[in-house]
Amino acid sequence: MKKINLPLTRDIIKTLKVGEEVLLTGPVLTARDAAHKRLVNTLESKGKIPVSIKGETIYYTGPTPARPGEIIGSCGPTTSFRMDPFSLVLLKNGLLGMIGKGERSYEVTSMIKRFGAVYFVTIGGAGAYLSQKIKGNTVLAYKDLGTEAIHRLIIEDFPAIVSIK
Amino acid sequence: MRTINSKLITDTVRALCIKANIELRKDVLLALRRARKKETNSKARRILDIIIQNALIAKEKRLPICQDTGMVVSYLKIGQDIKIKGDIRKAILEGIANAYRDGYFRKSIVQDPLIRKNTNTNLPPVIYTKIVPGNKMDIRVIVKGFGSENSSRTKMFRPTDPSSLIEDFVVRVVRESGSKSCPPLYIGIGIGGTLDKAVSLSKEAILRPVGNYNKAPHIARLEKRLFKKVNNLKIGPMGMGGKTTALGVSVLTYPTHIAGLPVAVNISCHATRDAGKVV
Structure with missing residues (x-):
């Protein structure tokens, strides 16, 4: 299976084929509904967001809390289409990759292609399995959102399928 | 008349919420294994393998099967010959809160559907009760992902x-x-x-x-x-x-x-x- 190192570049994305199964290794950000809404509201009101999105890959997930001594709890993907209203603004700000589950809207699909970005799906409901592929976890921003805070995860050989590029 | 202490309800609900989140239903696991045997699409088979492996890892490591540990929907069939000592609703809520704290499960419930502030306890659940003949109580919880x-x-x-x-x-x-x-x-x-x-x-x-x-x-x-x-x-x-x-x-x-x-x-x-x- 093809191994991809993160952060992504447009050159790496060019080598990917839709439907291809890959293993991702490197840093990703986490963000789901509440964090997306806050990021995009801030960007649209010309505010400064607490993390840089440029060249990043966002994993749509809200993990369970880590048990003491563990890196993270269960950590599978959440449904991506709920982030569709916010993805265009993030793509315009340099977002290159997204990991989630399920279909995207027509608009987001075309924008991913136009911006030379990529959308991966991974296995929903396999949060225990996927948590074993996570080697680092720190909260970067929006701590008040709890499970919806923005985390920096380091993933290793994380299984994903190229869905839109 | 049989008396049930509400503490028993709290402890039972706690144990059931933990079990439901960590141990995949036997019939569901069996159905997944059957489906894996019949499946001919290679990508589908690899995904089914991971889903089955996920259930085994969850049980072994006491990790939730899915990070969406759900909203709890509880079904109580209460025998009409039971007297409950204590507040039954409070007992259920306490059982859920204990499970979600002790099990390190995600708290996914917001207090107001429009204001959307997390209750941080996974409370409240949805509760259905039925009065039935007898002096037993059947307690069942679904943890429903969204x-x-x-x-x-x-x-x-x-x-x-x-x-x-x-x-x-x-x-x-x-x-x-x-x-x-x-x-x-x-x-x-x-x-x-x-x-x-x-x-x-x-x-x-x-x-x-x-x-x-x-x-x-x-x-x-x-x-x-x-x-x-x-x-x-x-x-x-x-x-x-x-x-x-x-x-x-x-x-x-x-x-x-x-x-x-x-x-x-x-x-x-x-x-x-x-x-x-x-x-």
């Missing part, structure tokens, strides 16, 4: 509509849910009653073990037809194709009004989770 809940639908048909229209509706709901609801799915369907009765039946339907059929022969036939039709959609595990779109279809019915034919479809994912105990 990836699949969001794809659930209901429709009020004409009483004269043929079964084929209902079947088309179910197939459309499954098609539109695509891979968002984490297929292979367990599809609960409620037919009859009022709007709310059909919806609650559709959720109760997923409590039935996968692979069992409704006792009424015409409903069992409907379940088999629907099972075939939804699998013909070839959505497959996580939408990657293959023959495994659903693990099962379970229909429950109730008498209804001469003017109506309510139908509700409650989609449940491959991590269909519940646990129950009689005390």
